[in-house]
Amino acid sequence: MTILQTLIDAASIGGLYALTALGIGLIFGVIGLVNFAYGEYVMVGAYVILLTSGLYWPFAIAGVLIFVVLFALASDRLVFRQVRKAPQETLMIVSFGLSFMIQHVYVVLFGSLTRTVNFLPEITRSVEIGGLRVAGVSLLQILATVVLTAGLALFINFTRVGYQMRAVSENPRMAQLVGVRSNRVIAAAFAVSAVLAVTVTVLFVAQTGSMTPFFGVSLTLIGFVATVIGGLGSLPGCALGGFLVGALTTLLQLLLPTDLQPFREAFVFAAVILMLLVRPQGLIAVRSAWERV
Numbered sequence: 650m651t652i653l654q655t656l657i658d659a660a661s662i663g664g665l666y667a668l669t670a671l672g673i674g675l676i677f678g679v680i681g682l683v684n685f686a687y688g689e690y691v692m693v694g695a696y697v698i699l700l701t702s703g704l705y706w707p708f709a710i711a712g713v714l715i716f717v718v719l720f721a722l723a724s725d726r727l728v729f730r731q732v733r734k735a736p737q738e739t740l741m742i743v744s745f746g747l748s749f750m751i752q753h754v755y756v757v758l759f760g761s762l763t764r765t766v767n768f769l770p771e772i773t774r775s776v777e778i779g780g781l782r783v784a785g786v787s788l789l790q791i792l793a794t795v796v797l798t799a800g801l802a803l804f805i806n807f808t809r810v811g812y813q814m815r816a817v818s819e820n821p822r823m824a825q826l827v828g829v830r831s832n833r834v835i836a837a838a839f840a841v842s843a844v845l846a847v848t849v850t851v852l853f854v855a856q857t858g859s860m861t862p863f864f865g866v867s868l869t870l871i872g873f874v875a876t877v878i879g880g881l882g883s884l885p886g887c888a889l890g891g892f893l894v895g896a897l898t899t900l901l902q903l904l905l906p907t908d909l910q911p912f913r914e915a916f917v918f919a920a921v922i923l924m925l926l927v928r929p930q931g932l933i934a935v936r937s938a939w940e941r942v
Contacts, residue, residue: 653781655899661787663895664794667888668849669872670879671801672842674887679818679838682729682740683873686748688865690717690843693751694850695860696759702766709768714847721843722836730832748866755862762861769855786856793848798888801841805884810837818882874921880931889932894921 669687676684694717701709724747732743772789775782805811813834816824825831849868854860875894879886897920901913909916925931 654783655903657781657783657787657791659896659899660892661784661790661895662899663892664790665849665852665868665891666871666875666895667794667891668797668845669868670875670887670891671798671884672845672849673869673872674876674879674882674884675801675838675842675845677876678882678884679814680729680733680821680835681737683744684729684842685741685744685869685873686724686751687842687846687872688867688869689748689751690721690846690865691850691853691868692755692860692862692865693717693720694847695854695864696755696764698768698850698854699759699764699766699860702768706769710847710851713850714844717847717850718840718843721839721846725836725839730835733835748869752862752866759862761863763859764861765859766854767858769851772855784856786852790852790856793852794888794891797845797848798884801845801884804841810834814838874918878921878924878931880933883931883933886931886933 669691672690673684673687676682676687694713697713697716698709701712704712728743728747729740732739735743769786772785775784776788777783805814813824813829814837816827816829817831817834821831824834853868871894872891875890876887877890878893879888879890894917897917898913901916902910905913905916
């Protein structure tokens, strides 16, 4: 039972990391931007839940979805589009700056202390599976990751917008010459990544019931690590990397002595460094993405 419980915990945590990595990897795959402000999409959604927690939950989630999608589109239109042709280093610095600015705007609006909300308590209740009691939200995290990963793969490979995203990713100038409207395609990529961020927001807040203006930073870092492990530009690789980081995190929590458990993330990053020394291109390499880096 302990092994099965550990596997479920690893898949649950890995699911959140995988969804975060998919959102980061999608934007990188289309325009080569490592969006370090992605965690703030998750964070701002959490505060929308805080403000709308008194509403019937479908309306609250709809409010989060609308706000975060508009927020992501605004970040692209007002910030990233202005520097789209700049070097990769500049894009990365701009995303860091945007992340820092959003965090401190929310500190001014809501304060830096942890805020709590009781959101969707029904899904946090445990269900019994084969004599093992598992939190419903853990099962939802696993299910949401599988469904959204499969849905995103189908969207990228079998829809017109997906074809256009792949074209812009491979050769932006040629895509424009054949009639692809790059700005619309990139906006669509930001909107899809925002939907993934909303899923993470809802599941994270339902599970923890807490938020601060800074919690998106750790999610972004772990999501980026998962993206690098899986392979920059590879959506299956992003999902795989997220699950592997979740499994490693859970395993370390189980195996590390009590006095070392607060330093769990340090061991995770050390393991990631060792892995990348062996295979720096990630587990599933994408040639176009690797050349871009």
